[in-house]
Amino acid sequence: MAKITDPDDLIISSTVGNLGVDGNMWLDTSASTISFAVFGALTSAKEGVTHQAIYSKLVDLWTTSAYNKFEFPMYTIDAKSGQYLYGTDGATFSGWVFLDDTARTYPKDGGWDEYLTNGTLDRRYVGIVSLGGVNSGAQLYFQKTSTGSAIDFTFDDAANEGILIYEDGGIDNQTFFKGFVREEAKKYKDSVLADTGQIATGAYIVNLLLSNEDDLNITDTDANVASILPYTKINIKYFDAAFSRDVDSVTNRNFGIVVDVGTNSGVDGSAPGAASVLTTAAGSMTVNEFAGGTLAIYTGTDENLTFPIVSNTATTITVTGTIASGSGISFTAFPSTSLGASLQEIYTKVQYQLRQNSDIDESGTGTVNGKTASILLDYTAQLNAGFFSPTNPNGGGSGVFVAGLEAADINSIIFYDNTAVARSYPYAAVGALNFNGVLVSGGTGYYRMYFTDLAGSADYGLTGAITVNDTSGNPIQGTISGTPISFTFDYTGNVQGGRTGGTDADVTIVAGNAGSAKPVVATGTITASKSISFTLTAEQDRAYLV
16 A cells, blocks of 8 residues: 555546545535545555645646636645645635545645635644654554643554644644653653744644654553553652652752552541641552551641551541641552552553553543543663653642652652652662571561671660661661562762761671570671672570570
C-alpha cells in the first residue's frame, strides 16, 4: 500500500453508485461534493491521496468542457506547507465540499478550509503529520485543548490526517494541539505546537515529533501490573499544596507530585496536639495496613520525627507518642515491611498509569486522566523523577518525589523539585546483616550496631558508646525478624560523635536471642559501597534459665 501522489492514479467513477467499482474518486457536479473509495492504486483511506494530487487531477479535468462549465472546486495557496481551500477558486465561492467525514479521511499532506457559497468559512482542518517511526499498530492520539479528552487518530501507525479545529457557530480549537504515542513496553513521546515552532493550528501542515522504541526498563505485562504486587501498591498523588521534605540537606524541598511505593503520603496532616492521632482527608488507606510501621513527619513542630504506628483507619493514623499540634503537615506512613519494589517496577507502574483513560490521582483532590497526564519519570542510567517538569492540574507544583524506595536504590534516583532543580540523597552506603538460625529463631533476637572509631568514650565497649544511625537518622537496631536485614548509612553526611563525613566507619555489631542464641559480636568497616555484608553467627544457648 502507498499514498497516492500521482493524479493519474485517481480514476473518476462513472456514477456515485459505481464508486469503488470502476473508480476511486467521484465528483458530483450537481451537489458540488467530492468523495473517494478504495479502487485501483487507492488501497485505503489510511494511505489516502495527497491534496496536491487531488488539485492536479481537478486541473486536468477542468481542461475539458465536461467540467469547466462548472466552478473550479479548490484553490492551492502553497503545496509545500500544505495550505488548501475548498469551495473557492481563490476569487469566487462555489461551495464545493467533501461528501462526508469519511471522504475527509482520504486527503493527506495538508490542512484546508471549506467555504460556503456565500463566502462564509464553514470549517477548518489542520493537517497533522507525525514525524518519526512508531511500532506497527501504534495508536497515536491527541488533545485539541489543554484540558480536553484524549482523541484517537482515525488510523493506527504514523498520523497523517486532517483534524477539525474550527466550525462556524461551533468549535474553535486553534490555539492548542498536543499529540501522544504511548504503547505498552515502548518509550513515550508527547509533542506540542511549540516543538515545531508553531504557536497555533490552522489550515496547513503541523508536524508532531512522535516516535517510540523498545523500553528496556519495563519489567512486566499490563495484565500483571494491573493485578499483582508490588504494582497494585504503587500509586500517584497530585497534591494541591507542596509536599515538603528534606532530600539533600537540612532545607526542605517542595514537590507537587508523589509516587507512593507501598506508603501513604500527604500534605494535609492534622493533629490537635497532646494526642497520638494524625488525620488526613484523603481517605485512601486500608484499615491497619500501616500498623506496626512508622509515621514520618516532615514539617511543623515535629519536623523529621518518626513515630511507631499502632493502627490506622482510612483517614487517621494512631501512633505511640504525642504528635505536636499542627495542620497542613507533610508526612509519609511506612508499612512494617517494605514493599520491595525495584526502580524498574516503580517505573513500569507509573508508565502503565499514564496509558489509562481514567483518573489516576490518589490524592483525593482532583481528577487527572492518565492518557493526557504529563510524563513523570525518565529512565536513563538512573531514574529521573520530574525531569520533564510535568503539569500538575491540582496546583501543588511540578516536582516529583518517590516515597518508599528500597535502601539500595536511593543513590540511583534524582528528584526534580517544584523549582525544576535536581535533588539527590547524599551518598548512602547500603549493607545487609546476616544471622544464623539460632539468632533468627522465634523472631525474638536483638541486634545493634555501634561505632568503634570515635574519639573519647563514644566507642563500643565504653560508657558513651554511640549507636550508628541509618540515612533517616534512626538507630540501626531492632528485632531479628528474619535474615538478612538491610541497612543504610549516610556515608557523606553522618557526623555522629564528631566523625568525619565521607570516610570509612569502623563498627561493631552485637546480637543475641535469649534462650536460643548466646550473645555474639562482629566487627567490620562501612565503606562507600552498596554491597556491604556483615555476618553474625552465634552458638546455641543451652544454659539460659528463664
